[in-house]
Amino acid sequence: MEQAEEILKTVDFSGYDDILFISKSVGTAVSSAYAGKYHLKTRNIYYTPVEASFQFMTQLGIAFTGTKDSWVDHVAIKEGCEKGGFPLxxxxxxxxxxxxxxVLKDLENLREIMRVTEEYIVGNSDEF
Structure with missing residues (x-):
């Protein structure tokens, strides 16, 4: 959190109509906590959120996870997304x-992940 505050300390968020935070892993907790602390209205892309992130994830967003992610409790991730209204x-x-x-499967997967990410960013899909 201290690193995020240091990096973003000179950003005047009041000049933005739309704030998008893209975060990964433990960063999903940091970005969410930061937005809450500074009362920012954000949209969020949460790549592989960890269970602790859900205590801070209160704003719009979508989440991505893998079935063999050994860092998370898969049931807790699914429940956290359901409870928070985050399409998983x-x-x-x-x-x-x-x-x-x-590698070939990863490239296929990455293409789909980026397609969904792009749709969320531009807001052209009801799929979320």
Whole structure:
């Protein structure tokens, strides 16, 4: 949190109509806590959130996780997303880096993850 505050200390968020935070892993907790602390209205892309993040995740967002992510309790992630209203996109056989170990499969998965990410960013989908 201290690092995020240091990096963002000169940003005047009041000049923005739309604030998008993209975060990964423990960073999902940091970005959410930061937005809450500074009363920012944000949209969020949460890549592989950890369970502790859900105590801070209160604003709009989508989440991505893998079925073989050993860093998380999969039931807790699904429940946290359901409770928070975050559409959860699950990548089969993917780990905490959203990788399967099969390069071609990873590229296919990454293409789909980026397609969903782009749709969320531009707001052109009801899929979330």
């Amino acid at each position: 996109h699950i990548t089969e056989d993917a780990d905490h880096s959203l990788e399967t170990g099969n």
